[in-house]
Amino acid sequence: MQVYTESDFTGTEIRSSRTVSVFNGNKRIGQAYKRNHAAEQLPPIDNWGNVYVTAAPQGFTYECKIMSGFPNTFVNYTCSTNVTEHVDLPEAGSFKTLTFGNSTCFLISNKPILVNIIVANDNQRPCLITMPALEEIEGEPMVYVPAAMENAQLVIVTNVRITVKSANETISEYVECPSHINTCIILVENLNRNQIYKITPMRQPFVVSVYIHGINMKGRGIGYPILQRTNKKQQTTTENADVKCGESTVLPGSSTEGPPPPLVLNTSCQCCSFKNYTVNLEETLKLLKDELYVHPKKTTLYLRSLISAPDHRVASKVMGYTCGCVLGIFGICLVILDIGSLLAMWENIKGNICNH
Known part of the structure; x- marks a missing residue:
């Protein structure tokens, strides 16, 4: 099945009885000869996150598109020290486009959001990348650089010191640790094509978000996130669960001591509204029938039959x-x-x- 629209993000909700894969994209983004088609596989909403750090590859700029998965979503973002701005997303599926340029930005929300970036520069065509949320994991992520990708570089956001190794060498990297994001940005450039690289942290577990970016032989941008398959399950409420609401959203794996992150929102637990209660089926059906019933003589079809339409020809x-x-x-x-x-x-x- 394919759904087509002339607008930007549609905010369409897709549910299925079995496992499906969903891709989104468009025919072209950019202008003039710098246009490129954009496509990306959509993660399910339970893989969306609340904390993101966005950064551009070396020599590129980017736009950021933020989409909400739930109503009344509030996003705070910081792209420089002591400057915090916010975005309100009132409905599920609402989105906002922000131009971050080459800034490194820290985003935090009270409810799960989807973050996409469009990476481009003056000489190469843009590409669309779905940003992975910051997540605490264990293990050593593996990255494969396709044979069709040139000038490949890794953009890694983490809170520990790491090394990036292939089978033959250890890659040098550029490290930047802005104070407003509480993590470090590691840019690993000049990756070899058709090669596998391993990201090794100095301690476990660690917080990480990784994506790879490069170009193909026609100068078109290529990029995709490095997603971790973890056993971490989404928290749910049971009949006897003790749910504590109004907790603060904080950076995964961050210490509770010392000053908090610059963006901390007091948020209500989403599961608190799901409480057990008894429903009278007959009364519910009667209310639905009374609410949805439309008398035949009140329909527009009947009303139009009583009116002669003017004809000015x-x-x-x-x-x-x-x-x-x-x-x-x-x-x-x-x-x-x-x-x-x-x-x-x-x-x-x-x-x-x-x-x-």
């Missing part, structure tokens, strides 16, 4: 005037034919009145 006006004239002439002819009888009747009436 010249041909329609000529036909109407012609029919009116014909009917008028026919009535006048009937009167003229009976005028003698009408006069004789009038004389009889006068005579009868005078005789009396």
Whole structure:
């Protein structure tokens, strides 16, 4: 099945009874000769996150598109020290486009959000990348650089020191640790094509978010996230679960000591509204029937049947005037034919009145 629209993100909700794979994209993004098609596989909503760090590859800029998965979503983002801005996403499926340029930005929300970035520069065509949320994992992520990707580089966000190794060498990297994101950005450039690289942290577990970016032989951007398959399950409430609401959202794996992250939201637990209660099925059906029933004489179809639609065409006006004239002439002819009888009747009436 394929759904097509002329607009930007649609905010369409997709549910299925079995496992499916969903891709989104468009025919082209960018301008003039720098245009490129964009496509990405959508993660399910339970894989969306609340904490993201967005950063551009070396030599590139990017736009950020944020989409909400639930109503009343609030997002705070910081792209420089002591400057915090916010975005309100009132409905599930609402989205906002932000131009971050080459800034490194920290985003935190009260409810799960999807973050996409469009990476481009003056010489190469753009590409669309779904950003992985910051997540605490264990293990050593593996990255494969496709044979069709040139000038490949890894963009790694983490809170520990790491090394990136292939089978033959250890790759040097550029490390930047802005104070407003509480993590470090590691840019690993000049990756070899058709090669596998291993990301090894100095301690376990660790917080990480990784994506790879490069270009193909035609100068078109290529990029995709490095997703971790973890056994971490989404928290759910059971009948006897003790749910604590109003907890603060904090950076995964961060310490509770010392100053908090620059973006901390007091949020309500999403599962708190799901409480057990008894429903009277008959009353519910009656209410639905009363609410949804529409009387046949109140439908627009019936109301339109009582109204003559105006027709302002010249041909329609000529036909109407012609029919009116014909009917008028026919009535006048009937009167003229009976005028003698009408006069004789009038004389009889006068005579009868005078005789009396």
